[in-house]
Structures are given as structure tokens and as C-alpha cells.
Amino acid sequence: MKLKSLEISGFKSFADDTKIEFEDGVTGIVGPNGSGKSNVSEAIRWVLGEQSAKNLRGSRMPDVIFAGSSDRKPLNRALVTMILDNSDHYLKSDYTEINVTRKLFRNGESVYQLNGQDCRLKDILNLFMDSGIGDNAFSMISQGRVEAIFNSKPEDRRFIVEELIGVSKYRLGKEKAQRE
Numbered sequence: 001m002k003l004k005s006l007e008i009s010g011f012k013s014f015a016d017d018t019k020i021e022f023e024d025g026v027t028g029i030v031g032p033n034g035s036g037k038s039n040v041s042e043a044i045r046w047v048l049g050e051q052s053a054k055n056l057r058g059s060r061m062p063d064v065i066f067a068g069s070s071d072r073k074p075l076n077r078a079l080v081t082m083i084l085d086n087s088d089h090y091l092k093s094d095y096t097e098i099n100v101t102r103k104l105f106r107n108g109e110s111v112y113q114l115n116g117q118d119c120r121l122k123d124i125l126n127l128f129m130d131s132g133i134g135d136n137a138f139s140m141i142s143q144g145r146v147e148a149i150f151n152s153k154p155e156d157r158r159f160i161v162e163e164l165i166g167v168s169k170y171r172l173g174k175e176k177a178q179r180e
Ligand code: ATP
Pocket: 011, 012, 013, 014, 031, 032, 033, 034, 035, 036, 037, 038, 039, 040, 063, 064, 065, 066, 067, 068
């Protein structure tokens, strides 16, 4: 499974329709301060279902919609589509290519789509659950989080390692069995 491309339109600083293609290997995004590098990773976080505006450096979710600039009017909706190559069926879906879309309008209307079909947020969360890619997984490490990991207590750091290697679901199962 691999990230093929990302389409961003009206999301944060991306007023114009923007398509980013990810080639094989490692992709680095470079640019001056404030040029929108972090906004790209936030677009990924958002399309994966992020529900906290704070985690996207806003106070309310509509803050992700392009707010206008000196020469452009604000826009009415933000749209992000993430296209994944799933030819190895790493994600449990019959599709060999998976498109995930999230749209948000200023009036609060919100749309989620999987391969062009309207779906629920839950369907997107389910698709990525246990894949190591969800909005809470450690595949996305933001600037502040690196510091938080270094400064965390040993128990908390162990929790992070357990998440990474996939032990936590067994620990949760064990705790549940002990309670019952
Ligand atoms: P740095 O190198 O400092 O980390 P960066 O390249 O990561 O910078 P971002 O933080 O991604 O930059 O982008 C910040 C820019 O995005 C700011 O100029 C900010 O005004 C703009 N921005 C954020 N939200 C919106 C929005 N809703 N509408 C328009 N512009 C926005």
C-alpha cells in the first residue's frame, strides 16, 4: 500500500486546486517558512478523519477552509482527496486503488467519500483501523510530538513503542480478561 497522490482545494493556504504526486521512494517537501509544508501533512491528517480543530492548529473546524488573502476572497469549502495504491490489499478492501475524500462547507455541511461514494466518518476510521495509518497512529509525527516523545515518562514511552509494534491490542484484551 502506498500514498499515490493528494488533491487539495480550498484547504488552508491551498486556495487553488493542487495535486501532489508521490513517486516511489522518499518524498521531501521543502519551502520557506509559512509556505504551507505543514498544511500538506495536516491535509492528510484531516482526510483521515481528524476531529480536533486544535490538532490542525485552528480553533474551529471551518478554520481549515481558505480564509482569503490580500488579493483573494475567502472560499466556501475545503476539499482533500487522498489516493492510495492498494494493489497489495494491505487495507481490507477489494479496491486496488482507494480514494478517500473529505469536504467541509462554511455552513458546517460535511461530506466523506470512499471511492466516490458518500460514506460515514466511521467507514473511513474502520478502513484505517489497525493499519498503522489512522489519525492517531504514529505514522504521522508532528513537530511538537517529537519533543513530547523525548520528554515523556518511561511508562508513556513504552506505550508508544507498544502502539508501534502492535502489542497494545493484546494488552487491552488482557486487561479486559482480567476485569471479567
Ligand atoms: P514552517 O517552515 O514555519 O513550519 P510551513 O511551510 O510548515 O512553515 P504552514 O504552517 O504549513 O507553513 O503554513 C502556514 C501558512 O498557512 C500561513 O501563512 C497561514 O496564514 C496559512 N493558512 C493557515 N490556515 C489558513 C486558512 N484557513 N486560509 C488561508 N491561509 C491559511
